[in-house]
Amino acid sequence: MSDTMLEPVPLAPITVEVEGLTKSFMEDGRGEVRAVAGIDFVCREGEVFGLLGANGAGKTTTLRMLSTVLNPTAGKARVLGFDVETHGEEVRRSLGFHSASTALYPRLTARETLDFFARVNQVPSERVKPRVDRLIERFGIGEYADARVEKLSSGMKQKVAIARTLAHDPPVLIFDEPTVGLDVLNAMSLLEIVEELRSEGRTVIYSSHIMSEAERICDRIAVLHRGQILALGTLEELQDATGLHYLQDIFVKFVREAEAERQ
Amino acid sequence: MGSFLRDLGVLYRRELRSALRERSIVVNGILIPIFLYPVLLWSLFTALTFVQGQSEGFVSRVVIPDPGPFPELTAALADRSDVRLVEGLAPDSLSALVDRGEIDAVVRYEAAAALPGNVGVRVSFDRSEGRSRNAIERIDETVDSLRAIRLAREAAALGLDTVALRVFEVEAEDVATDEEGGRLFLAIVLPLFLTLMVALGCFIPAVDATAGERERSTWETLWTTGASRGSIVLAKYLLVATIGALAGVLNVAAISLSLGSILTPLFGDQAEAMGLALPLDAIPVMMAVAVLLALLFAALMMVLAVFARTFKEGQAMVVPAYYLAVLPALLGSSPDRGLTPSVALVPVANVALGLKDAILGRDEPALLLVAFFVNLACVVGCLLLARSLVLREEVVTGTFEGSFWSWLRKRRRP
DSSP states (O other): OTTTSOOOOOOOOEEEEEEEEEEEEEETTTEEEEEEEEEEEEEETTOEEEEEEOTTSSHHHHHHHHTTSSOOSEEEEEETTEETTTOHHHHHHHEEEEOSSOOOOTTSBHHHHHHHHHHHTTOOHHHHHHHHHHHHHHTTOGGGTTSBGGGSOHHHHHHHHHHHHTTTOOSEEEEESTTTTOOHHHHHHHHHHHHHHHHTTOEEEEEESOHHHHHHHOSEEEEEETTEEEEEEOHHHHHHHHTOOSHHHHHHHHHHHHHHHHO | OHHHHHHHHHHHHHHHHHHHTOHHHHIIIIIIIIIIHHHHHHHHHHHHHHHHHHHHHSOEEEEOSOOTTOHHHHHHHHHOTTEEEOOSOOGGGHHHHHHHTSSSEEEEEEEOSSSTTOEEEEEEEOTTOHHHHHHHHHHHHHHHHHHHHHHHHHHHHTTOOHHHHTOOOOOOOOOSOHHHHHHHHHHHHHHHHHHHHHHHHHHHHHHIIIIIHHHTTHHHHHHTSSSOHHHHHHHHHHHHHHHHHHHHHHHHHHHHHHHHHHHHHHHTTHHHHTTOSOOGGGHHHHHHHHHHHHHHHHHHHHHHHTTOSSHHHHHHHHHHHHHHHHGGGGGGGSTTOOOOTTGGGSTTHHHHHHHHHHHHTOOOHHHHHHHHHHHHHHHHHHHHHHHHHHTSHHHHTTOOOSOHHHHHHHHHOO
């Protein structure tokens, strides 16, 4: 019998682990507000993990905890085995963070930007220049590599911003609503880059409220609502669980059920 | 430690490169200190001298409604080329005419009670008008010379020597050399300008390195890099302090190099004799004061600017600190004030006065040392506060809506 059984496909190593992660804020007039309420998930090497949720669902707060900008109120999160609370610097060196805004220094050139982010993320001095040259070539920004960022078009800035995220060759990448404000072509080009990054074996945590993007690039999707994960799985698993085809319908079903239960 | 210093170097170079490419920082931190203030001073003194010269060149228009009791004065004033006696005006409108600037002074005589034959002279003038002030000076001068002639005549009639009638002769002898006078001038001007310039130099970089960073959305990106949080804060702080110190030192150098030429319109040839250059022995104290003030102002301004979410908001939050920082330096503007043990405990004022004493060559090392440590303690306090604020989540994410003061009030609330 064992001769006829398929060998189980070994799972890729875990790169990000989140257990009971919670974040509360004190707000005037509202008291304690739980932005993230005890979520659990893991991400693996070579996976695009989608965090899908409406505005205010807790996506950015979760990503901020993973990137050590915020400290969790409770729970644990580890990136490549490093605890976000106790080994912040190691965590940050292992990940690249890309947000909706390109967040570039306008008075630096594209080359200086990449050089700075490589060095500040501890790339050894002798490896900085080859790394920067490689990124300039990869993203086709050689023509304007020595122009100040403030002079670039938004599409060019977008490329520089992604190259900057990769300056230190991080194995884990966080994309927080990266296509907000981009035109269709630039958004498409960004999604293609994310797919490339996955094929390189990197872990990508991709937060979005745009269903079509998540459908296209995410290997697994977590539906986040009011700080809680309502559902987690591959698109097929979510389709099977709900009997619905489109991610948008699946998302709405989970959210409406959660709201109904709440009331 | 090696990694911290490496991060610090990388971050500092990035901050400096960005700052030196920002027009407002270069203009406020380098160009204004070097060129604008010396040019402003020169223009001010030249304009003052011009106005003074113009006012002295005017002929004073004087009215004497009833010249009868003191005809000698009328005659003496009429003889002066810088006085014109105006006639034919209605006596009851004269004060109003002085007030309107149509004439400069009115001379009226009153009988003096003391001795028969003495005359009281009442002069109406307008002290808010330079021409009118000149007129009364000219009238005083004429009256004095007539008095001297009258006294000499009366004394001769009595067989007395007018020199004997003076009883006391007072002759003032200024033992200060022109150079010492120049040093006093420098000692009053330079500490104030140094303080102003350092504060101005820190102002824009402090806002740019905090609120500007947040406005560009680079703040959070920087926070997600592998650099330690301490090195990020320290690099920003050192950048602000560097520009502040640079602005102060450049300004003092520019002023002390150009002061001779600037003051020539005011002091004439004496300006050269005054040797208006910063004494060599005061230069180390000046440098130390510039650095110390820059460290203090940088920390203070960053504490306030860190709460701002936009550049404009940052500017509004830092302005009060600018005035607060500069105010104590005004203490040094009084010519007779020096560094005393009690003033040595007042930050900013103590180093400004210490520099003043150093320029005058009367500095006491022990008091300078006290002043140094007092400011250093303030620097450390502000820096620790700035660091702890910058590391707060609501500051990092920019979710706190308000200033440092509203943050303090909120914390005090139970």
